[in-house]
Amino acid sequence: MTSGNSSGEAAAAASAKIVLSGVSKAFERRNSGTPTMALQHLDMSVPEGHFVSILGPSGCGKTTVLRLVDGLVPPDSGSVVVAGQAPRPGPEMGFVFQAFRLIPWATVQANVEFALTATGLNKHERAERAARYIALVGLQRFAQSYPGELSGGMKQRVALARAFASEPSILLMDEPFASIDAQTRELMQVELMKLWAQHRATVLFVTHSVDEAIMLADRVVLMSPRPGRVIEEIEVDLPHPRWQYDIRATPRFVELRSYLWAAIKDLVLNDPSSDFYAPTSGNAGTPAD
Amino acid sequence: MIALYRFLFLIFLIVLWWVISLNVRANFIPSPWATLLAAQKLLADGKLIVALGDSLITFAGGYALGILVAIPVGLVMGVFLPVGKTLEIYVYALAAMPRVAFIPLIIVFLGLGFPAKIFIVFLGAVMPVLINTYAGVLAVDQELIEMARSVRAGRMQIFARIVLPSAVPFIIVGLRLGATIALINTVVAELYTAVRGLGGLLAIYGNTFRMAEYFVIVIVLAIIGVIVSEGLRHLEKRLVRWKTSD
Numbered sequence: 001m002t003s004g005n006s007s008g009e010a011a012a013a014a015s016a017k018i019v020l021s022g023v024s025k026a027f028e029r030r031n032s033g034t035p036t037m038a039l040q041h042l043d044m045s046v047p048e049g050h051f052v053s054i055l056g057p058s059g060c061g062k063t064t065v066l067r068l069v070d071g072l073v074p075p076d077s078g079s080v081v082v083a084g085q086a087p088r089p090g091p092e093m094g095f096v097f098q099a100f101r102l103i104p105w106a107t108v109q110a111n112v113e114f115a116l117t118a119t120g121l122n123k124h125e126r127a128e129r130a131a132r133y134i135a136l137v138g139l140q141r142f143a144q145s146y147p148g149e150l151s152g153g154m155k156q157r158v159a160l161a162r163a164f165a166s167e168p169s170i171l172l173m174d175e176p177f178a179s180i181d182a183q184t185r186e187l188m189q190v191e192l193m194k195l196w197a198q199h200r201a202t203v204l205f206v207t208h209s210v211d212e213a214i215m216l217a218d219r220v221v222l223m224s225p226r227p228g229r230v231i232e233e234i235e236v237d238l239p240h241p242r243w244q245y246d247i248r249a250t251p252r253f254v255e256l257r258s259y260l261w262a263a264i265k266d267l268v269l270n271d272p273s274s275d276f277y278a279p280t281s282g283n284a285g286t287p288a289d
Numbered sequence: 290m291i292a293l294y295r296f297l298f299l300i301f302l303i304v305l306w307w308v309i310s311l312n313v314r315a316n317f318i319p320s321p322w323a324t325l326l327a328a329q330k331l332l333a334d335g336k337l338i339v340a341l342g343d344s345l346i347t348f349a350g351g352y353a354l355g356i357l358v359a360i361p362v363g364l365v366m367g368v369f370l371p372v373g374k375t376l377e378i379y380v381y382a383l384a385a386m387p388r389v390a391f392i393p394l395i396i397v398f399l400g401l402g403f404p405a406k407i408f409i410v411f412l413g414a415v416m417p418v419l420i421n422t423y424a425g426v427l428a429v430d431q432e433l434i435e436m437a438r439s440v441r442a443g444r445m446q447i448f449a450r451i452v453l454p455s456a457v458p459f460i461i462v463g464l465r466l467g468a469t470i471a472l473i474n475t476v477v478a479e480l481y482t483a484v485r486g487l488g489g490l491l492a493i494y495g496n497t498f499r500m501a502e503y504f505v506i507v508i509v510l511a512i513i514g515v516i517v518s519e520g521l522r523h524l525e526k527r528l529v530r531w532k533t534s535d
Contacts, residue, residue: 070439090441101436105454105531114450118441146531166440 016045017170017202018069022078024227025064037227038064041078044221044230051196051203053213053220055260057268061228062206063098066172069204070095082170091119094163094201096173100155102147108134108158109143115162133161137191153184157191164195171196171203177212189215190243197241210260214238215247220256222263225271232263319501324508327501336490341509343486344475347403348513351410352471358411359418359467360460366419367426367456368448377423384416388474392481401483406475409482413474417466425459426452458532461525468517476510 023042026035038061046052054062067073068080071087080087087093094115102111112130121129134143137157147155156176163171176192177185189212196203207213213220214236222232238252247253269278303321310320319327331337366373366380392409399405429452437447479488487506494503 072435072438088441089439093439095436095439097432097436099432101432103433103451103454105529106450114437114442115440117443117446148531 015047017048017050017083018044018046018204019081020044020065020068020075020078021081023068023075023080024077025061025068025073025075027064039068039075040227040229042229046202046204048202049200050219051205051217053217054204054206054223055210055213055220055264056208056223056228057225057264057271058208060223060225062208062223063174064228066095066174066204066206069093069170070172091116091166092168093170093172094166094168096159096163096171096176098174098176098178100147100159102155102158102162104147107144107146108139108150111147111158112162112165115166119166129165130161133165134158136164136195137161152180153188156180156184156188160188160192160195164199167199169201171201171205173203173205175206175208178208185212192216193241193243210257210264211248214253214256214260215242220260222260224267226273231267234260316500317498319504323501324504327499328505328508331502331505337505337509340485340487340490340506344479344488345513347406347410347478347486348471348475350403350407351412351474352414352468354407354411355414355467355471356418356464359415359463360422363419363422363460363463364426364453364456366423368452373423373427380416380419380423384420388412388416389477389481392477396482405482406478406486409478410471410474413470414467417470418460418463421459421463421466422456425456425463428459429455457528458525461521461528464524465518465521468521469514472510472514472517 021043023039024037025039026037028035042061042065044065054065056062064073068075069082069087070093071080071082071089082093103114106114109127109130112134113126116126116129119126131140131143134140137160139154139157139161142150142154147158150158156179159176163173177188180188193216203217205213205216217236220234220236221230222234223229224231234256236256238247238250268276271277306318307321310318310323328337366376388409391412395405395408399408433451433455434447437451442450475486476488476491479486480492483489484492487510491503491506494500494506
């Protein structure tokens with residue numbers, strides 16, 4: 001299921017919106033001082049207008065990929081190219097963070113407007129644009145509320161509205177539905193699919209949910225834990241729009257799901273730093289004495 | 290309901306005071322009634338008003354000066370971390386030492402008048418406001434700053450929209466602590482420099498055992514304390530109305 005020969009990859013990279021090649025990134029551990037490898041020689045490319053899920057066990061540097069693509073952190077080595085240039089944070093890229101990151105002392109309206117700061121829109125246009133996207137996620141009645149007054153699902157919708165409001169050509173989403181309840185999550189996934197159908201951005205969607213990864217994406221990128229590398233890329237050849245049928249009931253979904261589950265289980269069991277470490281290959285665990 | 294309970298407790302305190310005054314010999318504790326009469330007399334001859342005016346000028350002058358210095362310095366220390374890390378140890382040292390120790394030095398340089406008094410109040414008020422402002426800036430949510438960077442907000446905007454508002458609750462705590470110390474230092478200054486204001490009256494009446502008048506001054510000081518801290522509480526409510534709790 002991996003992509004084909006190297007010349008084909010090069011051609012794909014040329015037309016790709018996001019290209020990471022040979023990217024490594026380490027972080028200083030706050031307590032120990034020794035750097036932790038988050039990513040090592042990561043290669044990934046995302047064609048324009050594609051929805052790509054990044055799937056992997058926790059601690060495999062998925063979030064780091066998004067921060068690199070947004071230009072919030074530079075790579076230690078290798079290169080990150082977004083739309084033919086070095087990435088620079090801004091309204092051309094929308095970022096949906098895992099923990100919402102709404103400004104607590106700003107109203108919903110002000111939170112969404114804040115994301116339009118660097119768009120070049122004037123004050124009136126910003127207010128109008130924000131109001132439109134707040135209405136799009138169904139929160140017009142809460143435009144003047146503070147985030148503290150909203151439920152988790154509503155906060156996430158504000159975060160979605162904020163990311164979509166600048167009408168970015170790239171959307172970076174970091175486990176956006178991880179912290180909301182299961183039913184709300186299902187509804188939000190449909191909402192996201194509908195939003196994406198209207199504004200076809202290039203999407204990088206980080207998740208640790210196999211179902212979510214398949215359901216939303218054109219392609220699933222499977223990453224290994226510590227240090228993160230791309231293990232495999234799998235095309236999800238299920239027709240859009242996917243909210244119009246029960247995608248989980250299709251044989252192809254079931255097949256992809258069990259394949260990815262097996263792959264992830266394998267990764268977790270063979271990761272020495274995981275709680276479930278139980279190596280299946282001979283040389284991974286040498287017995288003491 | 291709470292207001293009623295508070296009022297009832299006040300009545301209880303006054304009754305307690307009255308009972309104690311009846312049982313302490315030689316008028317060391319004046320009765321509430323005697324205190325009220327003394328207050329009337331002090332108000333009528335204008336002594337209380339003049340003293341109150343003097344004290345309020347000292348208090349407000351020193352406190353305002355403290356705020357005007359402390360908030361900008363605290364913000365600069367927090368925003369430019371090398372500055373903050375360099376200065377913080379000295380700030381903490383100065384905050385921990387009893388600044389009353391400087392009074393003789395202050396008298397040498399500023400004399401016994403208002404400048405000296407205001408400076409003593411300033412020294413008390415400046416530290417808690419400064420330290421809390423600094424702590425408030427340091428406590429800013431780094432994830433919010435990264436969010437702001439991701440939408441390409443400028444440095445000034447990040448400061449105005451993220452850093453400053455997040456420091457406001459800390460600054461208000463500093464202002465409340467600062468107000469308390471400023472009031473204490475107002476009385477201290479009036480006792481140790483030229484004897485004036487409420488602190489001056491406190492010294493005069495205390496030394497001459499005119500306990501009813503002395504109690505009037507004590508109560509006036511308590512009322513000033515209540516008014517200032519309640520005022521700051523209202524300011525806090527207005528400024529941090531986004532907080533759902535409380």
